[in-house]
Amino acid sequence: MADVNRGNRPLSPHLQVYRLPVAAVASILTRITGHALVAGIVLLVWWLVAAVSGPRAFAAADWVVRSWIGFVVLTGSAWALWFHTLSGIRHLFYDAGVGLMVDEARNASWAIIIGSVVLTLISLILFFFV
Amino acid sequence: MRYITPRKAAQGLGSAHSGTQDHWFLTVTSCALVLLTPAFLLVIGRAIGLPHLDLVAYFGRPYPALITALFIVVGMMHFIKGTRIMIDDYFQHTARKVAIIVSVVFSWAVIAAAVFALARMTLATVAI
Numbered sequence: 001m002a003d004v005n006r007g008n009r010p011l012s013p014h015l016q017v018y019r020l021p022v023a024a025v026a027s028i029l030t031r032i033t034g035h036a037l038v039a040g041i042v043l044l045v046w047w048l049v050a051a052v053s054g055p056r057a058f059a060a061a062d063w064v065v066r067s068w069i070g071f072v073v074l075t076g077s078a079w080a081l082w083f084h085t086l087s088g089i090r091h092l093f094y095d096a097g098v099g100l101m102v103d104e105a106r107n108a109s110w111a112i113i114i115g116s117v118v119l120t121l122i123s124l125i126l127f128f129f130v
Numbered sequence: 131m132r133y134i135t136p137r138k139a140a141q142g143l144g145s146a147h148s149g150t151q152d153h154w155f156l157t158v159t160s161c162a163l164v165l166l167t168p169a170f171l172l173v174i175g176r177a178i179g180l181p182h183l184d185l186v187a188y189f190g191r192p193y194p195a196l197i198t199a200l201f202i203v204v205g206m207m208h209f210i211k212g213t214r215i216m217i218d219d220y221f222q223h224t225a226r227k228v229a230i231i232v233s234v235v236f237s238w239a240v241i242a243a244a245v246f247a248l249a250r251m252t253l254a255t256v257a258i
Contacts, residue, residue, distance in 0.1 A: 034212050041202065044174065045240055048198075048247035051185055052254070058182050065178060074178075078171065085167050088160045095157065127175045 023102075026109035030087040033080035040077025043070065078123050083116035152211050159208040163201070170201035189251040202244040206237040 020028075043065065050061035064070050090108050093099045099108055132139070173194045180188055189195050213233040221229050 031216060034209070035216065037205075038209065041205065041240060045202065045244045045247070048189070048251075049243050051182065051189075052247050052250035055182060058185075062182070081167060081171070085164060089164060092157065092160065123171055123175070126172075127178075 021106065022109045022113070023105045026087060026112055029113075030084060030091075033084045033087075037077055037080050037084065039073055040080070043073055043077075075120070075124065079116055079120040082119040082123070083112065086112040086115050086119075152214060156208060156211050159204050159211070162204050163208060166197065166201045166204060169197045173197045186251045186254055189248055190254060195248050195252050199245060199248050203241050206241050210234055210237045 047058075047061040047065050050057040065074070090099065090112060093108075099105060177185060177188055177194065189198065210233060214230060217226055217229045217233065
C-alpha cells in the first residue's frame with residue numbers, strides 16, 4: 001500500500017479544462033441553435049402582425065427589422081437556421097446508420113460548421129446584392 | 131402473469147415509455163423543413179425592405195403566403211418536440227410540466243399570430 005501512487009495519476013476529464021471534440025461542439029450547437037431560432041421567428045411574426053395592424057405599428061416593427069438590431073438577430077438566425085438544417089440532415093443519416101464512425105462524425109462536424117458559415121454568407125450576398 | 135418476454139414488452143417504447151412518436155415526428159417535420167428552409171429564406175429575403183403596401187400585396191400572393199405559413203407552422207411544431215427533448219433532459223417534476231405547457235402554448239400562439247397575419251394580408255389583396 002505504501003508504494004501506491006496517489007498524487008500523480010491522470011484525472012478524469014474536468015469540464016473547465018477538457019477540450020471538447022468537434023462532434024460534441026456541433027451537437028451542443030445544434031441544441032442551442034434550435035432554441036435560439038425562436039428569436040428570429042418571433043421578430044418576423046411580430047413584423048407580419050404589425051403589417052396588418054396599421055401604419056404606425058408597421059413603421060415601428062419595420063424600423064427594428066431593418067436596424068442593426070434586426071440585422072444582428074436575422075443574420076444570427078440565418079446562420080442558426082443553416083447550422084440546424086445541416087446538422088438535422090446529418091441526424092437523418094445517423095438514423096439510417098450512416099456516418100457513425102469517429103472520423104466520419106468529426107469530418108461531418110467540420111463540414112456542418114464551415115458549410116453553415118458559407119451558406120450564411122451566400123444568403124447575405126443574395127439578400128444585399130441580387 | 132403475462133406470457134411475453136421482457137424484450138417484447140419493451141419493444142418500441144424507449145425511455146419515455148410512450149413509444150418513439152416524438153422522434154418520428156421530429157424526423158418527418160425535419161424532412162419537410164429541409165425543403166421549406168431555403169424556400170422560406172428566399173421568400174423572406176425578398177420581403178424585407180418592401181414598403182408597407184407592397185409587403186401586404188407580396189404576402190397576398192400564394193407562393194410567399196404558403197411557404198411562410200408552412201415554414202412557421204411546421205417549424206413551431208418541430209420546435210415543440212425539440213424543446214420537449216431539452217425539457218426532459220434538464221427539468222423534473224412540476225418544473226418539467228410547467229415548461230412543457232409554456233412551450234406548447236407559446237408555440238401555438240406564434241403559429242396563430244403568423245397565420246392570422248398572413249390570412250389578413252391574403253384577404254386584403256383578394257378584391258383586386
